[in-house]
Structures are given as C-alpha cells and as structure tokens.
Amino acid sequence: MIQPQSELDAYAALAAGAFRFFKTTTVKERAAFMHAVADQIEALGPELLDAAHRETALPLPRLTGEKTRTVGQWRAYADAVAKGLYVEARIDTANKEKTKNDIRKYSIGLGPVLVFGAANFPFAFSTAGGDTASAIGAGCPVLVKAHPGHPETSRIMAAAITAVVEAWGWPPGVFSHIAGDEVAGTGERTGAYLTAHPQVKAVGFTGSYQGGKALLDIAARREEPIPVFAEMGSINPVFVFPQALEQGAETLAKAYIASLTLGAGQFCTNPGMVIGVKSTAFDRFKQALRAGIRDVLPSAMLNEHIYTNFERNKALLSAQPEVNIWAEADTPAAGSQARARIMETSAVNFLANPVLSEEVFGPFGILIEAASVDEVAAVAAQLKGQLTITLAATEADMDAHKTVVDRVKDKAGRLLFNGMPTGVEVVYAMQHGGPFPASTDARFTSVGPDAVKRFVRPVAFQNWPQTHLPEELKNVNALQILRTVNGRLTAEDIS
Amino acid sequence: MIQPQSELDAYAALAAGAFRFFKTTTVKERAAFMHAVADQIEALGPELLDAAHRETALPLPRLTGEKTRTVGQWRAYADAVAKGLYVEARIDTANKEKTKNDIRKYSIGLGPVLVFGAANFPFAFSTAGGDTASAIGAGCPVLVKAHPGHPETSRIMAAAITAVVEAWGWPPGVFSHIAGDEVAGTGERTGAYLTAHPQVKAVGFTGSYQGGKALLDIAARREEPIPVFAEMGSINPVFVFPQALEQGAETLAKAYIASLTLGAGQFCTNPGMVIGVKSTAFDRFKQALRAGIRDVLPSAMLNEHIYTNFERNKALLSAQPEVNIWAEADTPAAGSQARARIMETSAVNFLANPVLSEEVFGPFGILIEAASVDEVAAVAAQLKGQLTITLAATEADMDAHKTVVDRVKDKAGRLLFNGMPTGVEVVYAMQHGGPFPASTDARFTSVGPDAVKRFVRPVAFQNWPQTHLPEELKNVNALQILRTVNGRLTAEDIS
Incomplete structure (x- = not known):
C-alpha cells in the first residue's frame, strides 16, 4: 500500500503535538489510560481472532492465549508505571551539608516513538503490543507502522486504542496507525522514512536482523541520532551436558523437539541449535531426536514471505559442507507449510563456517557434536549475542563445566x-x-514492565518552585510513588 | 606519543580477561575496592597538584577542590553500588499463579570500557574520573585513553589505581592506562583504534562534538555496534524574563558574567547564550553586562590547542553578519590567555544562522535580544539539545511564559x-x-551515581540452582541489597 509523504508528515506532526500534552500527564493518568486500553482490547470479539487467524494462519487457541497475554501486558506495564518505577524520582534537597541546591530528577518520555508491528505476534508484539504499551507508559506518542502480514488485525487493534483516545479526549496524535508500506512518488519504505523523520525520537522493532540493522543504520545517520531498540532474534543455543543426558536423553529430546517446532518454529526464542560432547548418552539423545521429529506434522507458516525465506535459508544451511540432514519430519509439506528438519555437523565445522550460526526462522535446528568439552567451550566463546542460552544440566554438570557456564553468561x-x-513470561525479572x-x-x-525504560x-x-514541578517531584507525594529522597527510598512527603 | 598496535591489543586482551574475574565480584567487593581507590587518591600529595597545575594552568585552589570532588565521586558511587542500586535485582519466584518459572534478573557489566580523559577536568573527568569510577562500579574493566594535555597527571592517577589493583591482587587488566595517541605504523588515533576494537564493549567520553561524534560513528560501523556515551557540551542557554529583570537586572548580569568567565569559561555547563525580550529592564541588564565584563582579567586556558580553538571559533562567530561585539574585557590577553567577550544579535538573526548556536569553548557568550515573547519561544523551539537551560525568572514569569517553559523541557x-x-553537584538527582x-x-x-547505569x-x-546464582540473587540476601521480589521492594531473604 502506497501512502503520500504529506500524510506521514502529518502523523508525525500530530505525534509531536500530542507529546506536549503527554508531558503534562502523571503516571497515574497514563496507567489508567493503559487499563482502559486493556479493557477495550479484552472486549474485542471474534472479529479480531478471526481476522488474525485468517491473516497469520495461527491457530485460534494460540491467538486466544496471545490476546490474553496482550491485555495482561497493558495491565502489568500500567501497574508498574503507576508505581512510578520508570519516572524513577530522585530528590536531593538543599538541606544537607554537601548539597547546595535542591535538585529533583524524574524521567519523561523521549518523544514520538515509531513502533513496527511484528509478523509472529500479531497481538503481543504488534500494533497494540508491548512496544506500544511501554512507549505510552513512558509518556511517548506512538506511530505504529502496521505489519503488512496482518493489516486487518492491525486495523482492529488500532481502532481499539483510538476509541480510548477519543473517549478520554486525548489528542489524536497520542496514537497513529500507518498502514502504508511505501511512500508515494519516492518508493521509499514508510518505516525507513519515519525512522529518519526529525519528529520521531525512538524506534521499537521486533523482526529480522536485516530489518533491525537497517533501521539502526538509518537512525545513526540522522542529524540527531536516535535510539533504536531492535530485537532481532537469535538461534538460542541449548547446551546438553553429560549427566543430564544420562538421566534423560529421551525426555530432553522430546522437550527440544516440542520447543523447536512450537508454532512452526516462529518464535524469537526458538532453540535452533543444540550442542553436546560425543558419548553414548549423546547418541541416545540424537537417536531420540531423529525418531521424535518424524511425527511432527507440517504446519502453515505466517505468510508466504516467511515461508519462502524459511525454505531458502534451510536450503542454504543444508547445502554447507560437512553438514548432513540428521532428522526430518516424515510428512511432506504442502503450500506454505514448514517441514521440521535438524541438520548435524561437528563443532570444528561449526566454528569454521559462520553461515551455520545464522538464524533460520522456522522449525529448523542444527545439532552439533563436539569431540571434547574444550570444543564446546570454543563454540560458547565464539557465539554471537543471543536472546537466550539454555543449559540442560544437573548441578554437578554445572560444577564440572565452569568455563562453558562462565562463557555463556556473556x-x-x-x-x-x-x-x-520458548515461552517468555511477562514479569519484572524477564x-x-x-x-x-x-x-x-x-x-x-x-518484554516485562522494564521495557518502558527504553523510552524515557x-x-x-x-x-524549581513547587507549583511548577511535576506532580511526581513535589514535596507532597500525592501520587504515593516510591522516591529516592536524599539517598533513601520513601513514599513519604517532604516536609 | 606513538604506541605499537600489539601493545594496545595486549591491553584489550588483559581487560577482556579481567572481565571474567570482575563478573565473580559482588557489589560489596567492588564498592570496597572503590573506597580503597578513593583513599589512595586522597593520599596523593603535592606531586599530583603540581603536575596538574603545570600541565593545565588551572589554579591550585581549583585543583584542590577538584581532587576532593574526585575522591567524593569514588565514594558516592561506591556507596550506591554497595546498595545494589545498579544490579537492580528483580526476582519473580515460581510460586505465584501467573509465573510458571523462577526468574531472577540482575545487571552485570557490559565488558571492557574505553574511557577518554577530558582536558578540562584533569581529575574529576579524566583518568580517575567519574567514567572510570562508574565503569568499575558496574563491573567493567577500564582502558583509559589518557588526555594528551596532562600526561603526567594522568600517569600519577593511573599509578594510584594500579597500586590498589596490585594490593588487592586483582588482575592487572581491571585498569589499563593508554598513554599513546597514535598507533605505530598506521598513524591511526589510539582512541579510534580502541573504539573499533572487538574487545571493547562501551565508550565514555567528555569533550568536543567533533570528537564525540567521530567515536559514535566508529562505534556504529563496528560489526558489533557498542554504546558510546559522549558528553559533548552545549551552549547552556539562559532565558531572562521581565519580572526577574525588573527585580535585579544588575545582580543577574553579575552572576552571568561570573559563571561565563569561571575557569576561563572552560566548563561543559558554561552559559554561552542569554536571551530576553527588549525592554528598559533588559537594557539595564545589557549595560550591566557591558560594564561588568570590562573588569574580567584574562586567564590562561588549559592548553595551546584549546586556546587556538577558542580564538578561531570566537573569530568565526564574531564575523557573522548582524552580530556585534557587545562587551569585552578591558585587559588584552597574552600568550594562551582568553579574553572574555559577549556578542550581541537579534533573535531573528540567531534563528536564521546556525553558526550562532555553536559552542565556543571559553569565556564567550552570545546575547540575543528578541522583539517579542514569540521570538523567544521560536528560539526555544529551535534550540539543539543542551546539558542545561536556565530560567532567570520569578514564579509569575513562569506562569506568564508557559510556552517557553514547556519548550525548554524538551x-x-x-x-x-x-x-x-556551572557547578554540577554529584548527587543522585543530578x-x-x-x-x-x-x-x-x-x-x-x-555525573552522579546513576552514571553507573551506562555500563550495565x-x-x-x-x-537456576541457588549455588550457581550470583550472591545478589540468592534466596539468602547476604549482601542486604534492596530487591524487587514478586513486585515488592525488600531486603528480606526469600523463604
């Protein structure tokens, strides 16, 4: 869909205008607004689920769960915002020996935030997802660049947020929905255009490395560089250790396959790599992987584009030297379905060939057999940054492999x-x-309320005189938030 | 000074090795180390002050004060680190309805941090300055790129830190001092080389826009981009409002001159711009500026390089169209001394000529006379990002100028x-x-303990099993830090 540049500029200007309003809101007001959005989304009926199911091929039970999660995110982030966690008020009064001035600090929003909808979570990481909720919690107007994979779902979610904006009489620029993919005339991507837009002050993105890196580069080249938080996925290595294998190679294989193929493998935290040292127990694990994956039924991927990428990247990795198909689902795939596959290679080969560390988005894993613990440590040391690393281990395994454990922490x-x-809980500790x-x-x-921190x-x-201080910093702590006053956390008023 | 690349690589490798050690330290251990560094610096005698005075031309009383401040920074940051403020422990146990897993989060260092010494604070923002203290508090080894303006001062400070590293038996890579400016053979700047070094994970810098932006660009072009915190100064505008002028145009002018010329104007927070609406009171203010600055004695700048830049930038701004010398110190400057000057221009001209918004590092200000409040608001809206903005105002002025007040907040x-x-207090609220x-x-x-956040x-x-969790996250809260446990801040153990 093509959109005129003037329309994009108008949305950006509306957002900048709404930011002026947003700065006058308190944490309690923003939290209440967020709860209202949660209620509005919760009340959406089958229309939403049907559209998402039709547009993403995700099963209805999954979408129902994701809707609940999305509502939960708005509420959890709202509650954390209401507590004042992200304004992080710090007050040093002038009455101490060392402090000459009365200084009071709190955090405000960065300004309009551009949020990109993600393909694989049409609710939780898309139009009304965690980035939008955390930006609004931070006090930032949001411009959503809708994901083209689920335009109708996006439209319904946007309408839900807009309904709350209208009901509350907040300026429309608090939330804008950009449906277009391309700028009229120039052919530039709307997302790229808006990332470079002077009125945009931060970007939230979940998607591919190529997509995220491109945005990061655009943001860095701006006259005023802006922060880009792009979550670009990873291969989420699983390290299997000897005693854990001894105790349950088959159970572990079953759990791995379930996680690898969950939702057609379309999770950022999909465990696309597993590594262990050659042993009879590791052989049992391997055989169980081979046997277990045969029964995995092909399942439809999110869209044609993702399916095509999956097939291309799968073929690319599979064609690398000294890499063999170890396990594959029996049932051939049809249409845009993905058929699960696990390739096998040696640690030496994995270390030598960077292609093997690339994410293949889908039900695809690489099984690495190391000849020694040293090889495992070398792989750990060479790994690129990951969202997650899993240690399938007993405590004795951990004790016996301190080098590997230490390295994965980086x-x-x-x-x-x-x-x-797979399964990212929406909690403070996430x-x-x-x-x-x-x-x-x-x-x-x-993910988690701390996501708000990105945008403040x-x-x-x-x-500053009391009357002109924001509510969060006045002597009277009417909002009852925790504040660090002269080094001490307290909700008390300042006398 | 030229330094071989192999030596720089060796320092980087040492730092990476020390990071392995650092990750095993607790907040209490790092805090104790920082207090030991504070003691060591405090114990340094006239040797330090004499070297700094000789190398920077800064007067001894100022240097004595800066030394006290530097020691205070190490102690204040240490105390904040010991409280666990920057590990920010968050624990969600599995015993709640919504949380399936036990998840515990804390913050660790990013890895080796490259710190650039600053010219204008040979102690507080240099080798043993706030960046070094905050990186170590975060658990990051530090590579200091010494400022070439005060090599001996830097060497003495580095030796003080190294003495503590040795006394404590910590790995030498915890702190390294890079004296060289240029990489042997290639001619590349050592700072640029190390910013691009794969083992460097973050950069702290205080200096010019050109310097900071160059580092930011190098960091962005790395295969693995890294965060750069560069504090690049600003012109720190002062907005003078009618009632405040009525009540004390002369006092205000005196305060402005004192701040503008303090330390030969060589502060990041130097108020290099002042703006007000034409009025009889503003005229009084202007006349008082003109009269007051005449008596300011020229004072030696930090070094020849800074003096040359001052003269060049002063000449550049002074040569702009419709800009006039409004006030100048009577006494001519000699050698590398700076002679204070204030230029005058209209708001319309200021808005039209971007050169006039550039920082001139030294005792140089631009006085802007606006024809209306709207022009002041336009200037506020066009300003680039600043470290500080000052409102010389009464509460009634604030009430009457809400648009300006709102705009400067951005x-x-x-x-x-x-x-x-001028005068940046080292407190939590800074x-x-x-x-x-x-x-x-x-x-x-x-500045302030929150500086630690940059590097975690x-x-x-x-x-995770208890025995393998870091001390900060175990059930038993032996370190007695505040932790968010199931959403509640507490120092209690988890039962």
Missing part, C-alpha cells in the same frame, strides 16, 4: 537451567534482549 | 530556576547529559 540476556527457551545481534542494545528488554530520559529540576 | 537534561548552570548533541544518549547521565546490562536466570 552471550545472552536470559540463561535457562533446563527447560526450553530479560528479552541480549548482546548484539540478538538486539541492538543489551541494556534494555522488550531523566530531566533534573534545580531549585 | 531541550535539556537539567533545568534551572535561577542560579547559574542529570548531566541531554538530548543530542549535548550527549549521544539522553537516557543516561555522566541485565541478565535473567531462569530456574
């Missing part, structure tokens, strides 16, 4: 002791984001 | 209600950093 945002990485290229800035998360900046007020 | 990290921006180009990332500060990233541990 490589991921979330480290699992057993279990599988870290979804990792060293580059898993994400563009490992200092932030895109601190402003300090020195000797 | 433009600076610290907003002053009266007073002058924000030193502002929208680009004042700094490269307005989400962080480089969160890591989540899912279902």
